[in-house]
Amino acid sequence: VILSGKKDELLKIVDELLKNHDPLEVVENHLKPAMEMIGDMYDRGDIFLPQLILSSQTVKPAFELVETKMKGGKLNLGKFVVATVKGDIHDIGKNIVSAVVKSSGFEVIDLGKDVPSEKIVEVIEKEKPIALGLSAMTTTTAPKIREVSTLMKEKRLNVPIIVGGATLNDKLAKDLGADYYAKNATDVVRILKNILKGLNELHQNNGGRNCTV
Ligand code: B12
Incomplete structure (x- = not known):
């Protein structure tokens, strides 16, 4: 069909x-x-x-x-910025990830596909999300992950990067400077919740209040 x-x-x-x-x-x-x-x-x-x-x-x-059919979440657990890297026009998987993350209660800022690394970093600097999601579906566009990660390090932006896409795996993701690899949208939500948990623990240990509420 x-x-x-x-x-x-x-x-x-x-x-x-x-x-x-x-x-x-x-x-x-x-x-x-x-x-x-x-x-x-x-x-x-x-x-x-x-x-x-x-x-x-x-x-x-x-x-x-x-x-x-994926319901929008009523909670606001934190911001998640997501984009498909420069040179890559695949966006079906990224759109599914956006919809699932949104329905799990996060605020999603979706920058679309074929997004220049500089633009992604600019948004991260402005929005200070709890994580950045990058989609790279081909072998030739995957190195753009490293470009984003390097630019973020240069600007001392300490935001975890979660990557996904057909040609990626755990090892490649780490080699390209990403913090996490997600094989599907459920995986992304699991990782985001763990990041949130870590942030809350850090905040509590510093004598602060819970940052999710
Ligand atoms: C549909 C498709 C296209 C469409 C894209 C339409 C669109 N708007 O997205 C079109 C026809 C345009 C296309 C073009 C090309 N494609 Co194409 N395409 C595919 C195909 C068949 C399906 C992708 C898809 O939508 N899957 C369904 C979704 C739901 O799954 P998904 O994308 O994998 O997403 C899931 C996970 O990966 C993950 N995920 C995805 N994004 C993200 C993001 C984050 C942040 C996270 C955490 C997780 C995550 O979660 C999603 C949900 O489970 C794949 C085959 C494949 N095995 O994936 C080839 C494939 C990706 N394409 C391929 C190629 C080569 C190309 C072209 C270069 C072909 C050409 N000669 O021009 C061009 C590239 C154009 C470009 N510059 O980007 C190759 C890449 C191979 C490689 N090693 O590089 C593949 C693997 C096909 C193959 N086996 O050869 N393609």
Whole structure:
């Protein structure tokens, strides 16, 4: 259905799935594996760029439908800035991460895709979030993570960086100067809650009050 560009048919299938499944399950167990399969076909040369583009156009409304089912959180646990790095136009996964983090009670500042490192650092300096999320989906754009991390160090901005994307893993993330690697959106929320816990403990040890409230 995705490969043949049948948007409406896919929307019907996803709508049906959403009646009995959690939105995140629909992403992780259905849409994401389908896109990974399509990515592998592209990688092997079984399909070409036009089909990759058609697939992404077909799947985008389905992801948007899933996002509408994720409820906005009423809490404000802290700010999370997220962006896809410069040179990278993949934003489906990043948008899912934004929606899930928002629905978990964090304030999300989404800078979009193809964002210059300097711009990201500028926003971090101004907003002072509890963490920065960077998405890098290709081998050629992953080094932009290091660029952001270096710029942040130069400015002494001590904000943890959480990275994610198809070609990353734990080791690569650390090598590129990131603090955490998240394989999916649930992972990001878990990491953010741990960061928050650490911040609160630090604050309490310094005789301060709990910073989440
Ligand atoms: C859809 C897609 C496209 C679409 C993107 C549309 C869009 N608006 O996003 C289009 C057609 C434009 C595209 C273009 C290209 N693509 Co492409 N694309 C894909 C594909 C098939 C699916 C990605 C996707 O949306 N998955 C669904 C979402 C839900 O999953 P996800 O992105 O992985 O996100 C999850 C996690 O990674 C994580 N995550 C994601 N972002 C973030 C951010 C943070 C902060 C955190 C913590 C976590 C996190 O959480 C998400 C939810 O679980 C992948 C294949 C794959 N295996 O992923 C290739 C893939 C990423 N593309 C690839 C390539 C090569 C390209 C092109 C260079 C092709 C070309 N020759 O032009 C261009 C690059 C353009 C550019 N400059 O960026 C390669 C990269 C390989 C590599 N080693 O570099 C892949 C892996 C395909 C492959 N196997 O060859 N692509």
